[in-house]
Amino acid sequence: MEEKTYVDDIDRSIYDIKDVEDDDFRMQEGLTEEIIKKLSDEKDDPEWMREFRLESLKIYNELKVPDWGPSIEGLDMDHIATYVRPKSNMENTWENVPQDIKETFERLGIPQAERKSLAGVGAQYDSELVYHNVKDEVAEQGVIYTDMESAMKGEYADMVKEYFMKLVTPRDHKFAALHGAVWSGGSFVYVPKNTDVSIPLQSYFRLNAKGAGQFEHTLIIVDEGANLHFIEGCSAPKYNVANLHAGCVELYVKKNAKLRYSTIENWSKNMYNLNTKRAVVEEGGAVEWVSGSFGSHVGYLYPMSVLKGDNSRMEFTGVTFAGNGQNLDTGAKVVHIGKNTSSYMNTRSISKSGGISTFRSSVVVQKSATGAKSAVSCESLMLDSDSRSDTIPAMDIRTKDANIGHEAKIGSISDDAVFYLMSRGMSEEDARALIVSGFADNVSKELPLEYAVEMNNLIRLEMKGSIG
């Protein structure tokens, strides 16, 4: 185990390098009405947002901490700084981003990926965006991709007001209320009707400040007949105090539109990741979630799809990797409302060195949703006997003609497969890493190449030192 810690420290290095905290502004820790008002002042919120934040705070104080999942006792809101503003304006060229912050994103490969394979990039550092840019040809298509703050005050102010936290309301749960009160940063995307954005947009969220929270809001509207692939990446260096991520993602997929939302989450292992993601899909539309969860100390994450329109559909492809000290509670939810709607969830979870991985699925078919089809398939791989893996499916079917399937498998790495790979000269560590990568290939196959490579590197890193 000594060995493992050592290797981990070396290999997480690109994620773990901490920048010296040189903030422009750091909110005092805790959560009070004064702090929320101060936040509104700092951010120069419009009036409706000032009220929205205060109302959310009230709701936050009324709601209970969830008692059905992993413990979040280690999270003390009185010791979380909810707003940390980096010393940088939002820039649209990397040259203008301060050197240390720019270097952080370079280590994470963001500017390189932007040059090679992305149509636009947003980069958030602590509570604010430091970079946002969209390629000219995509901007010319009328695609709007900007930070939430600019969107809220600019040309799209009405649209933001119409959609902001209407899908995930502050009443949803305690951390949605918290998000409503202290949100900062995130991205706004609008894809006009019948516009096909052929290359992906990406937002990357980096939390550098110790003992801080990140509460970015992502709002995406894909208008009728349009098509978008959005990628979200997240990471943070490890500290010995709790950090909190309570972001919120709201996706509006209009008639016959299609949105793919891919996430590679690699928060550090002192992070409480209490994130809420939801999509509403209109007639004939489709949402596809691709989700890799690797980091965090505790995670609650269940992207939800509301299949509102007839013939709308969702697919969820996910992998969760819980290592030592991690308790990751992940899954997906779907609500079928429209007729002939379909949902498909395909997930893999891996647990190792005492890690706990729980998969929850919830399938609801409402009375109106005749002809609904749903299939859930989850597979778990436990790498040793210290680890734990649970599957908790829930179904609420109100129609007679629904076609529902559920399949769950659980297993361990086959010694024969390890022997086979080793007999060709591969080390045991590499052989195991390869088998685990193969197990997670439902997700890596769905990711653009660079991200699939990154994901396999993450698996390799998690597998380091796991032998003996």
Add this chain to the structure above:
Amino acid sequence: MNNEKLLEVKDLHVSVGDKEILNGVNLEIGTNETHVLMGPNGTGKSTLGYAICGNPSYSVTGGDIIFDGESIVDMAVNERAKKGIFLSFQNPLEVPGVTLSAFIRSALEQKTGKRMKLWDFKKKLKETMELLSMDESYAERDLNVGFSGGEKKKAEILQLLMLEPKLAILDETDSGLDVDAVRTVSNGIKIFKERCEGSLLIITHSTKILEALTVDTTHIMENGIIVKEGDASLVEEVNATGFQELEI
């Protein structure tokens, strides 16, 4: 014959769990020699193959295995592979997530410590696949996933030809193959001999796979020991009369 010794198995005892399967096997293979290992089912032929490769489920409880002048019994599987021991599996495993091509390239890199230039690698792989009448598309498919029995065996021989080991142990590589496939595989083995001057230990029940080869020694195994040795004619004898009629 009289070649330099490549492999010496000395009074080898091997157990799986509590059960002893090999009870004192002696066997020598010289460089560039072709040996055949025959015997009734369940006598320990595959066990010998696994023990030479170093499968950790098979524990050596006595005796020694010397390869290239060095005892290898305490060596890990991958170290033995790097020294030049190759086993063609009776049932090659399916490994999703890595393509046949990427797997071979990575194995080559492990062995040589160098990364072969992609273009050179692809060229050699393509040529070798042609020799084995393998469709090129298999190179980019996940290792053995959804391969037919025949294609799996060909993929093993492809790895053999690409990795060029000093000793290849072929564990019933011919079983379950149609006539044409056996011929292709047999031809592939012949090419291995010609190119690499490698040694072979062929575990088989049939003679078809041996058609393209010159057998130096035949070993008959029963109940965990070698009971008879002879030249190529012993293979014919076994096939004509069966094991029970053999004079031991």
